[in-house]
Amino acid sequence: MRGNPLAERAWVTLRDICDDYGMRADGAELLRVRSNAVFKLRNQIVVRIATAPDALTRLPAVLAVARWLGERGFPAVRPADEISKQPVVHEGRVVTFWHYVPASGRPTTNELGKILRRLHRLPVPPVKLKRFRDPLGEVRDAVLRSEVLPARRQVWLTDRIDELTELWTGMTGEEPPVLLHGDAWIDNLLRRSDGRVVLCDWDGVAVGPRQWDLIHTYHGQRRFGLTRGDVDAFAASYGSDLRAWPGYGTLMEVRDMYAIGIHIRNAASDPFSYRELSRRLDSLIRGDGHARWYMAEPA
Structure with missing residues (x-):
């Protein structure tokens, strides 16, 4: 990711953090840089450097839920609490430490x-968690703060977000809320070398309607290359099919809008996000529900 300002800043922060805590940054591997910069150190510790403005208020609950899940034997990544009392703050960046899960196969x-x-069958943990009431709130804020969106597109997005938020409010609340992962996408599931799977990236953990965790897989067929067979297998193993839910179409539109938020936030400093924002927004304005979107630069 040479030349990527987000990655370059993250490397500087990583070196400073490693100096502070007596760890080695040499040989570190950058695993991801989008909403977080995620590094694996040679000592098998994962360092997550958050960029979201609400990270410091949100991450203590994320860590608490991860510990609570660990106590119950749920297959989730574990905080590396032996490193430091978490989270830690370095020059405005919020940092957490996790145990690395060696992955083997998809x-x-x-x-x-x-x-x-x-x-979703677990009880809601005794942790102060956000209630998932406004899925597009962060996107709305990103639109208002954006330095790259033309005025006419800001207006279109604001109006569309308001419309979808009203529809969302009218279709939720029929079932008791559950513990949500918040970003239950297939890429956040890791297969360990012993064959078992582990759920990672709990930054979006919340209490809310289970449909939000489910829509990610269906949206993966719409935008990111999953097949109908993938979705059918998901529905069969979960035990119900979201496509039969009356709010399915609206929820898919909400998820579409949600998925441009990260690229609005990063477009000013990340060339890929700038291009991907244009791709996704163009297809939304056209009403194209089948245009392919990308997680990384297409080959």
């Missing part, structure tokens, strides 16, 4: 459905 949507069924 998990299946069938496995994702099973692990989400298990998650």
Whole structure:
């Protein structure tokens, strides 16, 4: 990711953090840089450097839920609490430490459905968690703060977000809320070397309607290359099919809008986000529900 300002700043922060805590930054591997910069150190510790403005208020609950899940034997990543009292703040960046999970092979949507069924059957933990009431709130804020969106597109987005938020409010609340992962996408499921799967990236953990965790897989067929067979396997293993839910179409539109938020936030400093924002927004304005979107630069 040479030349990527987000990655370059994250490397500087990583070196400073490693100096502060007596760890080695040499040989570190950058695993991801989007809403977080995620590094794996040679000592098998994962360092997550958050960029979201609400990270300091949100991450204590994320860590608490991860510990609570660990006590119950749920297959989730574990905080590396032996490093430091977490989270830590370095020059305005919020940092957490996690144990690395060596991955071997790609998990299946069938496995994702099973692990989400298990998650949604757990009680809500005794942790102060956000209530998932406004899925597009962060996107709305990003639109208002954006330095790259033309005025006419800001207006279109604001109006569309308001419309979708009203529709969302009218279709939720029929069922008791559950513990949500918040970003239950197949890429956040890791297969360990022993074959078992582990759910990672709990930054979006919340209490809310289970449909929000489910829509990610269906949206993966719409935008990111999953097949109908992938979705059918997911629905069968979860035990119900979201496509039969009356609010399915609206929820898919909400998820579409949600998925441009990260690129609005990063477009000014990340060339890929700038291009991907244009791709996604153009397809939304055209009403194209089948245009392919990308997680990384297409080959």
